[in-house]
Amino acid sequence: MHLQDQNSALKNLSxxxxxxxxxxxxxxxxxxxNNILFxxxxxxxxxxxxxxxxxxxxxNIKSSKGFVNxxxxxxxxxxxxxxxxxxKFKTFLKQHHLQYYIKIxxxxxxxxxxxxxxxxxxxxxxxxxxxxxxxxxxxxxTAIENSLAVERLKEINKTLDSKxxxxxxxxxxxxEFSGIIEEKRVSKLLVFSVIAQMxxxxxxxxxxxxxxxxxxxxRIPVDELENVLGDCLLVGETEPLDEIKIKExxxxxxxxxxxxxxxxxxxxxxxxxxxxxxxxxxxxxxxxDIEYVSSVxxxxxxxxxxxxxxxxxIEKQKMEKDLEIAKNIQQNLLPSSIPKLEEIEISAYxxxxxxxxxxxxDLIKLNDKELLLAIADVSGKGVQAALLMANLQAFLKSIVxxxxxxxHASNLINDLVSENTTNGSFITFFWGKLNLExxxxxxxxxxxxxxxxxxxxxxIKLKKGGMILGVMNTVIPYESEKVSLKTDDVIVLFTDGITxxxxxxxxxxxxxxxxxxxxxxxxxxxxxxxxxxxxxxxxHTWDAEQSDDITCLVxxxx
Amino acid sequence: MAxxxxxxxxxxxxxxxxxxGYLDAHTTPELENAFNKLIDDRNYKVVVNLSxxxxxxxxxxxxxxxxxxxxxxxxxxxxxxxxxxxxxxxxDLLGFPMLYEFYDNEKDAVEKFGESK
Numbered sequence: 086m087h088l089q090d091q092n093s094a095l096k097n098l099s100x101x102x103x104x105x106x107x108x109x110x111x112x113x114x115x116x117x118x119n120n121i122l123f124x125x126x127x128x129x130x131x132x133x134x135x136x137x138x139x140x141x142x143x144x145n146i147k148s149s150k151g152f153v154n155x156x157x158x159x160x161x162x163x164x165x166x167x168x169x170x171x172x173k174f175k176t177f178l179k180q181h182h183l184q185y186y187i188k189i190x191x192x193x194x195x196x197x198x199x200x201x202x203x204x205x206x207x208x209x210x211x212x213x214x215x216x217x218x219x220x221x222x223x224x225x226x227t228a229i230e231n232s233l234a235v236e237r238l239k240e241i242n243k244t245l246d247s248k249x250x251x252x253x254x255x256x257x258x259x260x261e262f263s264g265i266i267e268e269k270r271v272s273k274l275l276v277f278s279v280i281a282q283m284x285x286x287x288x289x290x291x292x293x294x295x296x297x298x299x300x301x302x303x304r305i306p307v308d309e310l311e312n313v314l315g316d317c318l319l320v321g322e323t324e325p326l327d328e329i330k331i332k333e334x335x336x337x338x339x340x341x342x343x344x345x346x347x348x349x350x351x352x353x354x355x356x357x358x359x360x361x362x363x364x365x366x367x368x369x370x371x372x373x374d375i376e377y378v379s380s381v382x383x384x385x386x387x388x389x390x391x392x393x394x395x396x397x398x399i400e401k402q403k404m405e406k407d408l409e410i411a412k413n414i415q416q417n418l419l420p421s422s423i424p425k426l427e428e429i430e431i432s433a434y435x436x437x438x439x440x441x442x443x444x445x446x447d448l449i450k451l452n453d454k455e456l457l458l459a460i461a462d463v464s465g466k467g468v469q470a471a472l473l474m475a476n477l478q479a480f481l482k483s484i485v486x487x488x489x490x491x492x493h494a495s496n497l498i499n500d501l502v503s504e505n506t507t508n509g510s511f512i513t514f515f516w517g518k519l520n521l522e523x524x525x526x527x528x529x530x531x532x533x534x535x536x537x538x539x540x541x542x543x544x545i546k547l548k549k550g551g552m553i554l555g556v557m558n559t560v561i562p563y564e565s566e567k568v569s570l571k572t573d574d575v576i577v578l579f580t581d582g583i584t585x586x587x588x589x590x591x592x593x594x595x596x597x598x599x600x601x602x603x604x605x606x607x608x609x610x611x612x613x614x615x616x617x618x619x620x621x622x623x624x625h626t627w628d629a630e631q632s633d634d635i636t637c638l639v640x641x642x643x
Numbered sequence: 644m645a646x647x648x649x650x651x652x653x654x655x656x657x658x659x660x661x662x663x664g665y666l667d668a669h670t671t672p673e674l675e676n677a678f679n680k681l682i683d684d685r686n687y688k689v690v691v692n693l694s695x696x697x698x699x700x701x702x703x704x705x706x707x708x709x710x711x712x713x714x715x716x717x718x719x720x721x722x723x724x725x726x727x728x729x730x731x732x733x734x735d736l737l738g739f740p741m742l743y744e745f746y747d748n749e750k751d752a753v754e755k756f757g758e759s760k
Contacts, residue, residue: 247736254701261668261702273675274668277705284738286712304712366738 097217100128105224114232118148121225125201126150128221129214133181133202139165139195144174151202152181165195185210187222191230251377254278258381262388271392272301275385279359279378283370287342287362292389293355301389305341305360313337322348323355325375345370347378349386356386404467411471412437418471418478420448426456428521430611430641434619437634443470443512444580444634445477449485451518457485459516460533460638461554462580469510476505477512477554491518495529495551495563502555511555515547515578524570524642529563534584537600538568539575539607544600547576575614576640577603582633586622589629594622611641649677657753658686663695666703674703678710687719690752694725699733707743720744724752 104124108117122134133151137144144163161173168174177183178200186200199222204210258278262271272290280288289303289310298314300307319335326334328344338346342362349357359382364370415437423431435444443463451457459481463474480501484494495516502512515536517528530536532553535546549566570576579599586594602621606614618637647664658681666674681689691707693699711721724746726734734740746752 243736246732250701250733250736257668257700257702270672274671274702274705277671277703277709278668278701279705280708281701281704281737284708284742286708366741 093213097128100124101217101220101224104221108225108228109231112232112235114229114236115148117225117228117232119150121199121221121229122148122150124221125199125218128217129201129210130205131201131203132205133183135181135183135200136189136197137200138197142166144168144198147197156181185215185218187218189222189226189229191226196226196229196233248373251282251373254282255377255380255384259384262384268301268389268392271385271388275359275381276302278381279361282377283361283374284365285361285363286365289343289360290357291360292349292357292386301357304362305343309341310360313341319346319348319355319358321355322346322358323350323353324348325379327370345375345378347375347382349379349382351386351390356390357382407468411468414468414471414475415443415445418445418474420446424448424450424456426521428524428643429456429519430639430643431458432611432615432639433637434615435634435636436631438582438631443474444582444636445474446578446636446638447478447481448638449482451485454520454522456519456521457516458519458578458638458640459514460536460578460580460636461512461514462533462582462634462636463512464510473502473506473510473512473555477502477514481516491516491527491529492563492565495531495565496559499531499552499554499559499563503558506555511553513581514554515550517547519570525567526570526576527565527567529565531563534579534581534596536576536578537603539577539603540571540573542604542607544604570642572642573608574642575603575607575611576638577614577618578638578640579618580634580636582631582635583618583622583637585633586626586631586635587629588626592625594625598625611639614641615639647673649673651677651680653686654690654753655757657688657690657756659749659753660689660691661695662691662693665698666696667698667700668702671702671706674706675709678706682710682713685717687714687717688756689714689719689721690749690756691721691723692725692749693723693727693730696727696730699730701737704734704737704739707739711743720756722746722752722755724749 104120108120111117118136122136125131125134134149135146135157136148138147142165144165146157146160149157161177163171163174182203183200184203186198188198189196258274261274276288276290280286287304289305290301291310291314292299292301298311300310303310313335325348326346328339331343331346332339338360343360344363345361347359347361348355349359359378361370361378419435423433431448433446433448435446437444443465444461445463446460447458449457461474461477463470463477465473477498480498484497489497498514512531513533514531515528515533517526519526528547528549530548530550532550535548538545538547547566547568549564551561551563577599584594584596584599598621599618602618603614606617609617615637618639622635647666647670648662650661652659652661660677662674664670681687707721714721722744723734725748726745731745734745744752744755746755
């Protein structure tokens, strides 16, 4: 071997050792590829080189040196099967003056190609150049494979990291959700977490209440969304819908930009939906992404449902408390004892329904010879009705003390009630003054069920008066009527809780039955008449729960 | 409960949010309030200085997603500065650097708003 050859072999060898040390010192793929190309360039005085990698059975440019920007953009699609015979490949080499290529491969697989341009001196590649390149690439291949393995590991690590991140997000949320009882807060957190994890800006969170969609959060105009969702057709869906399915089954939703719909289930039933648009990083939703969104959705919907149930329970509690207060008010408004009088017998009965109505009656001894009696039914239920009743009682008590004529007092009471009621509350009201000496009974009936005056086997209905209290201020004054009562006359005063008392077949007790019974019993004492009426009503209703109060007063002239 | 605090400063036409401590599902409402205030005051150019942020959860990141469009629709933006490495890694993991600008220091981020004008 000539000295010159020996020298050059040594030089080659030392270049190879250097190269080997260099490329194996780093696991960075770009660094490795750059060094392979630059070592080739330096050793053989080449100015151009390309590295192609096999991806999906095709050759793709991975790295290049010595080309101006975009010069390689025309790289054709070349399959690796028989690429050497491919015309497109040959044309590509020719076009860019590429002279020589070597396969990068390990024992197990074909990684890609290194393609090199012509030498600066335009001389062809010598055998020894080719030998050198083969050795160089052999060393390089291992380094490339190692770098690739590291890249794959990094990728796996990243997937793991993002999985861990999603898990910690789930943990964070489940902790937070268990402590919140507010639907709005839950939906906000759900949305925040999902849009950050998935990088989406278009989203909506919808639940379904009474077959109407309820949009909790949305970056899509709510009216458009509600239009599209209509009567909650998607409730039938229990599996996530991808873009293809949405386009196929719910094209209007797809038109709004929704490409993923994930149902939120409780016990297998869809209670809501998470709707998502395209991801801003242009990635598609993976199975793992869908699992994450479903998990967050599952957590959230339970929390939302709990919050709804909680609200309902509170509401119910409040209502019951409300009823209790109302009952107390009402009971305190009714007279605690019935005046015992020589001239007349009085008997009274009042029973409040579970859902308090607004029956009221009063018996007030005005002076030695006058008795005021009143009966009323306030519209509405609960505290509102009870308060209106309390108002009525207050008006009544203050007006009667002033000794104003009954008609004028009625006008005044109506004005007061009208001014003090809102949202259409009203009162049916009957009151009268009985002169115990002359037995003259003067009454005004403001829209109340006419009391029955029983006399000689006949019924006279006490109808004279005017409009129901509270509808509007007094325009037409009330009218009163004076009736001279005689011994054995009976007056039955009642509220519609009696005549409308329902039995289990939803049949009313009725005016006729009350009138008939009253006539039958007219000769008995006031207490006996009252008891007969109450017993008869109980016989009618049996166990049916009454929705209205029942009040009855019976007066008999001695 | 871990400390959390949001402070607002004005730097010319740019608002700087200093977010400190732990930003998780529990503390997001404070950050939302800060953004709502910015929008009420028509301050759409925002630099978020995270030098004292120790942890951020997905729910916290979501707040930035929820407000970015409004800011950009009004010729503003949300830019981040001074992130600790751990915190940046979380932003990176979810792909935020593709959608948002990140700066090593607040001054660069603030000045960037000036340039685009």
